[in-house]
Amino acid sequence: MREIYLDHAATTPVEPRVLEKMLPYFGETFGNPSSLHGYGRAGARALDGARDAVAAYIGAAPAEVYFTSGGTEADNWAVRGCAHALAEKGRHIVIGASEHHAVLAAADILRAEGFSVSFAPVNGEGVTDLAALERAFRPDTVLAAVMTANNETGVLQPVRRIADLCHARGILFFTDAVQAAGALSVDVKDSGADMLSLSAHKFYGPKGSGALYVRAGLKLHKLIAGGQQERGMRGGTDNVPGAVGMAEALRLACAERAQNAAYVSRLRDRFEERVLRGVENVLVNGGGAARLPSVSNLSFEGVDGEQLLYALDLQGVAASAGAACASGSVEPSHVLAAMGMPAARARGGVRFSFGKDNAAEEADAAADIVKECVEGLRRARRA
Numbered sequence: 001m002r003e004i005y006l007d008h009a010a011t012t013p014v015e016p017r018v019l020e021k022m023l024p025y026f027g028e029t030f031g032n033p034s035s036l037h038g039y040g041r042a043g044a045r046a047l048d049g050a051r052d053a054v055a056a057y058i059g060a061a062p063a064e065v066y067f068t069s070g071g072t073e074a075d076n077w078a079v080r081g082c083a084h085a086l087a088e089k090g091r092h093i094v095i096g097a098s099e100h101h102a103v104l105a106a107a108d109i110l111r112a113e114g115f116s117v118s119f120a121p122v123n124g125e126g127v128t129d130l131a132a133l134e135r136a137f138r139p140d141t142v143l144a145a146v147m148t149a150n151n152e153t154g155v156l157q158p159v160r161r162i163a164d165l166c167h168a169r170g171i172l173f174f175t176d177a178v179q180a181a182g183a184l185s186v187d188v189k190d191s192g193a194d195m196l197s198l199s200a201h202k203f204y205g206p207k208g209s210g211a212l213y214v215r216a217g218l219k220l221h222k223l224i225a226g227g228q229q230e231r232g233m234r235g236g237t238d239n240v241p242g243a244v245g246m247a248e249a250l251r252l253a254c255a256e257r258a259q260n261a262a263y264v265s266r267l268r269d270r271f272e273e274r275v276l277r278g279v280e281n282v283l284v285n286g287g288g289a290a291r292l293p294s295v296s297n298l299s300f301e302g303v304d305g306e307q308l309l310y311a312l313d314l315q316g317v318a319a320s321a322g323a324a325c326a327s328g329s330v331e332p333s334h335v336l337a338a339m340g341m342p343a344a345r346a347r348g349g350v351r352f353s354f355g356k357d358n359a360a361e362e363a364d365a366a367a368d369i370v371k372e373c374v375e376g377l378r379r380a381r382r383a
């Protein structure tokens with residue numbers, strides 16, 4: 001049976017050119033960058049080079065980039081590290097209602113520690129309501145966190161405008177750019193973010209490798225205590241192959257962005273049009289907003305998202321119900337719920353996310369399989 005992978009928002013395969021760059025750092029150049037001998041110096045040089053490259057691609061200075069174990073750690077560090085650092089000034093933060101669980105769970109910990117957390121609502125298309133965001137600000141608000149692109153719907157947020165609203169009140173702004181990096185140009189100057197998170201496995205780099213940008217002059221509390229790695233801000237032996245892989249993946253993503261984005265959005269649009277033409281009562285979640293080129297989030301009336309995923313999997317189509325980490329549970333998606341959708345539609349959302357390795361025939365074949373599965377499930381429900 002043919003397998004069609006349409007879950008690139010969950011993770012992407014490591015691009016062979018990235019792997020090639022990484023391999024020496026598992027073998028002959030295996031030194032620990034903290035060691036004082038030649039092996040260590042070679043590792044440190046590789047780490048410095050990767051930091052310089054990542055910084056350049058996001059418009060930052062190398063000293064503003066900290067490597068982490070991925071997006072989850074970077075998100076936790078930004079939210080908790082910033083709130084703790086500013087606790088004397090205020091103990092209130094505002095986060096987007098459709099943030100990733102890495103941000104939501106970090107905010108939950110803060111709440112348990114006595115901080116207050118407010119949510120910035122989104123409209124029916126998943127875009128932050130700026131007036132409501134402003135109303136959520138209080139004199140003791142120190143931080144707002146709103147993602148650049150949503151992982152379930154691909155909907156883009158007006159991050160520059162949010163940054164400006166925050167800065168006008170002396171509030172720091174963090175954006176989770178994990179889904180956006182690679183697909184869109186991510187520049188910390190353009191976005192106005194004080195902190196920004198990245199994760200390599202979303203743009204054909206390795207899993208377990210991420211970064212947090214922290215604007216110069218801003219001092220976060222540590223999340224991971226240990227040795228003096230990352231300029232004393234994050235303990236733990238540096239993941240040299242991971243950092244090298246992320247830098248190369250970001251380099252390729254930037255160099256090939258225009259071409260890949262155009263290709264992937266053609267596939268996504270072709271798939272969406274074919275599904276909408278072939279299947280009745282389908283809704284495109286976030287379809288009216290600016291979206292990532294790769295993502296299509298669809299709800300099929302009367303069809304449970306989880307059941308549809310199983311049916312698709314049996315036919316070789318790999319898709320996802322909302323966030324990968326939430327699948328396996330039948331909870332309605334918090335992202336679709338925040339967009340005001342009734343529980344049935346929020347439970348029915350299925351995310352198809354295309355990648356540069358997909359072929360046009362796969363988009364067509366997947367759309368036909370979706371039609372077959374949806375009609376089968378609807379027939380079974382009526383029987």
Ligand code: PLP
Pocket residue numbers: 009010069070071072073075100102147149150151176178179199200208209210324
């Ligand atoms: N933030 C967003 C928007 C994501 O989509 C993800 C991954 O699904 C993460 C954070 C977590 O990143 P990682 O898988 O590197 O921990």
